């Protein structure tokens with residue numbers, strides 16, 4: 288073999304190796320990815336197959352809605368809003384219809400949305416008559432110069448922008464009523480004041496729910512949305528982590544995160560933003576960052592998060608018995624789960 292031919296062949300081999308090294312991880316990368324959650328307060332592991340199946344079907348419906356929109360090329364922020372609306376309308380989850388009751392037997396709803404491509408965000412807290420709080424949060428983001436509207440002011444804004452309204456009792460479900468009664472009975476037995484922070488229900492499954500969605504769209508944009516009725520029997524006027532940007536919901540150009548669990552803990556530890564900061568400044572992968580927060584910073588049974596990064600990596604991490612969740616991407620992944628496999 289001539290020297291020239293040998294050199295040409297070895298350069299070709301080097302180029303081919305370099306191409307494979309760059310191209311294969313790229314080829315494996317999904318063009319879009321989505322994760323949803325329906326809360327860390329799940330059924331018991333011993334719940335009937337039918338009950339578990341009902342929840343799985345509800346999760347699949349929401350995940351499928353998001354998948355179709357992403358395949359059509361919709362933007363991350365449109366998709367997270369649309370998917371959270373589906374979950375809010377579903378009585379199986381603690382957001383919108385089916386939200387938990389506060390200590391007075393009423394519903395006060397919190398929601399937020401964030402577009403990681405622009406850092407625009409909007410949130411509402413303590414709304415009582417807005418059928419889909421996530422859409423009001425989006426309108427706060429788009430039609431005001433503010434980030435968070437609460438209580439009466441948020442209701443007034445809802446009237447101005449004309450979103451769908453319902454009676455507060457429209458959010459009622461028999462299941463949540465029963466859980467409130469149990470929680471109040473438990474508190475009475477313990478002699479603790481209504482809404483006392485120390486009187487969290489003995490069974491953490493009674494405490495939370497919440498729904499959320501994070502997305503990386505075909506154009507690499509990230510977004511997150513989260514909506515909740517909060518904690519069962521919460522003191523009225525209490526606001527959790529869901530509408531607090533960086534605590535229960537966050538998105539930027541690197542990550543999008545939505546949380547569920549003891550809101551006070553998520554606020555204290557700025558959970559959603561801390562995951563982003565570990566990726567941004569700490570050189571951690573999304574999975575390492577989410578694991579560090581959920582298993583290293585939060586306490587057992589505090590809850591969990593779903594998250595996506597700009598490469599479409601998806602993470603669902605929780606330290607509770609289970610977390611209603613679903614993950615899908617353009618590589619054909621489509622899975623829902625409640626407990627560990």
Ligand code: ASP
Nearest residue numbers: 495496497527547548550
């Ligand atoms: N994080 C919510 C809150 O504290 C509750 C939940 O996730 O279920 O309001």
